[in-house]
Amino acid sequence: MSTDIGQESWWSTIKDEAFIREPYGQLRAWLDQGPVHYDAPSDMYFVLGNREFAKLARSPKMGRDTRLWRNGWASPEAREQNPLAYQLFSEIQPQMINVNGADHQRMRGVFEEAFRPAAIAAMAPMIEAEASQLLDAMGEGGELDFIREYAAPLPLRVVCKLFDIPSDMDEPIRRWSAAMIRVLDVITTQEQRLEAMAALQEFKAYVRSLIAERRARPGNTMLDILVAANDQGTLSDDEAVMNLVSMLIAGHETTVSLIGNGLLSLLRYPEQLQRLRANRELVPGAVEESMRFEPGGNMILRVAIEDFPVADTVIPAGALVLGLIGAVNRDPAVFEDPDRFDVGRSSNPHFTFGAGAYTCLGAALARLEGKIAFNALLDRFDHIELAGEALWRLDRVNARSLQCLPVRLGRSA
Ligand code: HEM
Structure with missing residues (x-):
């Protein structure tokens, strides 16, 4: 059943600090009202049901091109009201995740082979070496910030290695990504948009120089795949640059959350951590459960290309739809005891990687990084416990x- 409950705007609630800190109680209360909700004040559709999200995310009638969003950034009114936002969104537009149909397949097709699980499996030694280096730097352990020392640097180094980017670029890429990721957020200020624009220009200039250097001195990495697609005309210059910028951002920010949020869940439920220590075959399941329980991305968007019936609602063409993944991943219609963190969960159809044509291209890589990150940490330290309050980014x-x-962190003698 869809719901439209009076004046309360879900959109405002979603931006509340209390909701950001702990969204799950509110999400369940909303889901209990129905799997699909039209929020009249914001004119957006929210999907909370797992089965409904699956249907919608997998349908070719639902795309990701936000230029088709009737009240979105590309509408004449929005363009006039906020030219800076329009310019920013226009600049980041030419990449696979922002286009529909044949254009999407053309761009995604360039990388698909390189991201196959078998190709990704060959990266395990490189990821293990990076994890090991970070753990070496922790020495005997003691108290430290797990995000700064491990969860954040590991995925960044890994994605940079895929594109042959030297480690002295880690810091600028981290900074540009942090500024850029705000553009896509819903609580962006005009000042942050200006910062994002400056970061984007620096980021693009760097990526352009990387592509030009590689063209002069070819190698055998994902960067070469991108350059070849550009040379053959499969990707335009703008598409080559923006797909790479976006991959560098998408490829690390999300995986930081997988490792960080995952460890927090394990520390909040120490009996689950014990199970994992006792049986490492549970590690792949623990990675899935971490992503289900505390997904790093809360919202997955679609824009309706055609009218789309779901639950008892018809989502009209041009409407923006947001899958609220924290609800989708804890839908009691699909998950047994959904608020229980269980590393041994047998069926786990979470949607943290999205679904359908746009399913995360880097899912196999992220899963592998998660497994290696947890295994290497457990191998190195016998004792892991919280040493203070974990702080969510607000x-x-x-x-x-x-x-x-x-x-x-500590080791036995
Ligand atoms: C835990 C880590 C990750 C999460 C949670 C995640 C999540 C997502 C989500 C939700 C989408 C959109 C799916 C949809 O709309 O249905 C997506 C797309 C994408 N992701 Fe990831 N991602 C992760 C890691 C990575 C990594 C490591 C890479 C690459 C190095 C990557 C590259 C991409 C790309 C290129 C797309 C666009 C796919 C397309 O448009 O067809 N992601 N990801």
Whole structure:
């Protein structure tokens, strides 16, 4: 059943600090009202039901091109009201995640082979070496911020390695990504848009120089795949640059949340951590459960290309739809005891990687990184516990990630 309950705007609630801190109670209360909701004040549709999200996310009638969103950034009114936002969104537009149909397949097709699970599996030694280096730097352990020392640097280094980017670029890429990721958030200020625009220009200039250097000195990495597609005309210059910028952002920010949020869940439920220590075959399941329980991305968007019937609602063409993944992943119609964190969960159809044509291209890589990150940490330290309050970032709505995760690590003699 769809719901439209009077004046309360879900959109305002979603931006509340209390909701950002702990969204799950509210999400369940909303889901109990129905799997699909039209929020009249914001003119958006929210999907909370797992089965309904699956149907919608997998349908070719639902795209990701926000230029088709009738009241969105590309509408004449919005363009006049906020030219800076229009310019920003126009600049980031030419990439696979922002286009529909044949254009999407053309761009995604460039990378699909390189992201196959078998190709990704070959990266395990490289990821293990990076994890090991970070753990070496922790020495005997003690108290430290797990995000700063491990969860954040590991995925960034890994994605940079895919594109042959040297480690002295980690810091600028981290900074540009942090500024850029705000553009996609719903609580962006005009000042942050200006910062994002400056970061985007620097980021694009760097990526352009990377592509030009590689063209002069070819190699055998994902960067070469991108350059070849550009040379053959499969990707335009703008598309080559923006797909790479976006991959560098998407490829690390989300995986930081997988490792950070995942460890927090394990520390909040120490009996689950014990189970994992006792049986490492549970690690792949623990990675899935971490993503279900505390997904790093809270919202997955679609824009209706055609009218789309779901539950007892018809979502009209041009409407913006947001899948609220925190609800979708805890839908009691699909998950047994959904609020229980269970590393041994047998059926786990979460949607943290989205679904359908746009399913995360890097899912196999992220899963592998998660497995290696947890295994290497457990191998190195016998004792892992919270050493203070874990702080959620409150400045972002779309992404749910930790600012700080203080832990105490120790080894037996
Ligand atoms: C835990 C880590 C990750 C999460 C939670 C995540 C999540 C997502 C989500 C939700 C989408 C959109 C799916 C949809 O709309 O249905 C997506 C798309 C994408 N992701 Fe990831 N991602 C992760 C890691 C990565 C990594 C490591 C890479 C690459 C290095 C990557 C590259 C991409 C790309 C290129 C797309 C666009 C796919 C398309 O448009 O067809 N992601 N991801």
